[in-house]
Amino acid sequence: MTGKKVLVVGSGAREHALAWKLAQSPSVHEVIVAPGNAGIAGIARCVATAADDVRGIVALARGEQVSLVVVGPEAPLVVGLVDALNEAGIAAFGPSREAARLEGSKAFAKEIMREANVPTAGFAVFDDADAAEAYVREANRPLVVKADGLCAGKGVVVAKDTDEALEAVRVMMRERIHGEAGARVVIEECLLGPEVSYHVVCDGTRYVPLAAAQDHKRLRDGDQGPNTGGMGAYSPPPVVTATIERAILSRVVEPVLATMTARGTPFRGALFVGIMIVDGAPAVLEFNVRFGDPETEVLMARWKGDVLPLFEASARGDLTGVMPSWEAPHALAVVLAAEGYPTAPTKGARIHGLDAIEDAPGVVAFHAGTRERGGAIEVAGGRVLAITAVGSSLDEAASRAYAACDRVHFEGMQLRRDIGWQARGSS
Ligand code: AMP
Ligand code: GLY
Numbered sequence: 001m002t003g004k005k006v007l008v009v010g011s012g013a014r015e016h017a018l019a020w021k022l023a024q025s026p027s028v029h030e031v032i033v034a035p036g037n038a039g040i041a042g043i044a045r046c047v048a049t050a051a052d053d054v055r056g057i058v059a060l061a062r063g064e065q066v067s068l069v070v071v072g073p074e075a076p077l078v079v080g081l082v083d084a085l086n087e088a089g090i091a092a093f094g095p096s097r098e099a100a101r102l103e104g105s106k107a108f109a110k111e112i113m114r115e116a117n118v119p120t121a122g123f124a125v126f127d128d129a130d131a132a133e134a135y136v137r138e139a140n141r142p143l144v145v146k147a148d149g150l151c152a153g154k155g156v157v158v159a160k161d162t163d164e165a166l167e168a169v170r171v172m173m174r175e176r177i178h179g180e181a182g183a184r185v186v187i188e189e190c191l192l193g194p195e196v197s198y199h200v201v202c203d204g205t206r207y208v209p210l211a212a213a214q215d216h217k218r219l220r221d222g223d224q225g226p227n228t229g230g231m232g233a234y235s236p237p238p239v240v241t242a243t244i245e246r247a248i249l250s251r252v253v254e255p256v257l258a259t260m261t262a263r264g265t266p267f268r269g270a271l272f273v274g275i276m277i278v279d280g281a282p283a284v285l286e287f288n289v290r291f292g293d294p295e296t297e298v299l300m301a302r303w304k305g306d307v308l309p310l311f312e313a314s315a316r317g318d319l320t321g322v323m324p325s326w327e328a329p330h331a332l333a334v335v336l337a338a339e340g341y342p343t344a345p346t347k348g349a350r351i352h353g354l355d356a357i358e359d360a361p362g363v364v365a366f367h368a369g370t371r372e373r374g375g376a377i378e379v380a381g382g383r384v385l386a387i388t389a390v391g392s393s394l395d396e397a398a399s400r401a402y403a404a405c406d407r408v409h410f411e412g413m414q415l416r417r418d419i420g421w422q423a424r425g426s427s
Contacts, residue, residue: 003029006308007061008044009051009081010072011035013335013366013386014293017300018070018307019044020364025308034060038377039367039385052076054084061090068093070311071269074290078104078150082269093311095289098265102256103289106146106155106186113284116255120284121188129173132185136165142190147172149181153229158190193278194239194422195285197295198248200273201310203319204266207253208310210324211302212240213295214422219342221418228342229383232419234332234394235298239277239422248273248282256287268314297366297388298331328362328390332397332420334405336385338369339412345369345382349411357404362397363389365404379410394423 004027008019016039023031023043034057036046049056052075061069069085071077071094080097094100101108107125112118121144126132136143145168147155155178159165165187172182195217199210213235219225240248252273260267272288272295291299300307304327313319338345351370354377357363366388369381387404391397398420405415 003027004067004308005030005032005064007057007064007066007069008033008072009057009069009076011037011040011051012072012293013368013383014291014296015072016040016366016368017297017388018072018291020366021300021303021307022070025306027306027308032060032064032066037367037380038370038372039365041372052079054079054081057081058084058088058090061085062088067091068308068312068315070094072290074100074103074150074288077269077289091312091315093315094269095267096265099260099267100289102260102267102271102287104150105148106286107148107184109287110186112256112259116259118252118255118284119282121191123186123188125184125186126173127184129169132169132173132187133166135187136162136169144188144190145169145172146186146188147178147182148184148186149178151178151181153227154178155181191276191278191283191285193276196237196240196275196277197233197292198240198245198273198275199291199295199299200249200253200271201314201319202257202267202269202271203314203317204268205257205261206319207257207271208319208322208324209245209249209253210299211236211326212245213237213292213298214239215292215295216416216419219337219414219416221416226342228337230292230294230335231337231416232332232334233292233294233298234330234397234420234423235295235302236330237423244277244280244282248275252282252284268317294333294335294386297333297386301331301333301364301388301390302326302328329392330394330397331388331390332394332401333366333386333388334401334415334419335368335383336387336405336408336410337383337414338379338381339414341382341414346412347378347380349379351377351379351384351408351410353408356407357387360400360404362391362400363387363404365408384410384413394420395425398424
């Protein structure tokens, strides 16, 4: 047998995009995805092992003799999947459990930022609800209340007044709506400005800067409605100028990598820096220790050529000589979400029109919550598809993506019509 076997862990549109790109690598003979989804099954072999089943994933990787495991979501990273794989002698792309605390604990991330002198919102950490409430009353200004632990993106409340902040402290610390993740909270000063995502791939000391992207977190057009996992993204966002990009690298990425190394927990894998641009300078909102979703869809769509060497070099701990490689100048992804998303998504609606966009130029339909039943593809989760298109301009990418969205339909389908509004008409 020639060529390598790679295992991708996860089941969203992010993992579809990673598997799609890896499957095109001339060195890859087979991509396996655990557990995958109906769309991923079209380009890779799906195995029904859950992403957070650490023993199951290690056994699968060993049994299949894969040469690399690429871990998509944060939950398995935070519980130590990469450590377990490495102990079994299997190369893996992603941080160790200790390094994954940058996402797994918001208080830890703040401590690292303080130590590394990274620009971020002022903050205080509380283990005691009475003390947190006293702080909120005393502050008497807009605050952001964050549960310390992982909450699948639901642990942050941007409170417009003291009552909302007190309510957030009460439900997190007293009612424990997020369980132990809310036993400790971080209370931050509220920043204002455009938000962007910046990704770097790290090997512990070195890094390869990928491009910036901009997610759209609110459900409805005009940034209205509830927060979601992300309703669409585009790359590159012009708000990230060369000066801002240099500041992100020199004031955030480099000091954080140096601090993690100095602590004996070097960071490897994808580091996603969530940034707010405040008065022309970047301030960090959060770190994620994995690729963003839907940011990955636009980054992989733009990437030129083989992505395997990037992930292999990071896993090996030596990115020397690996350069970022862009082909498409612009990409844009529109998420098609299920009826009732994000609060109570409805499953089971049949999805129509996917074959009609298979050959659309520059368009890929990355699947997230889909499953196959009786030969048809149906809705199986909140975010269903991420229709992604590349273009020589952002407008071209947007018109291709939306033309494709207009051919796909399922009962109750929700989408935003204004993805990329910040930059459309300008490129
Ligand atoms: P996080 O998970 O920390 O990124 O928070 C989720 C969302 O809350 C972010 O994408 C921002 O929109 C918002 N947010 C987080 N921290 C702040 C802050 N200090 N000021 C204003 N908004 C924030
Ligand atoms: N798109 C935001 C995230 O992946 O966390």
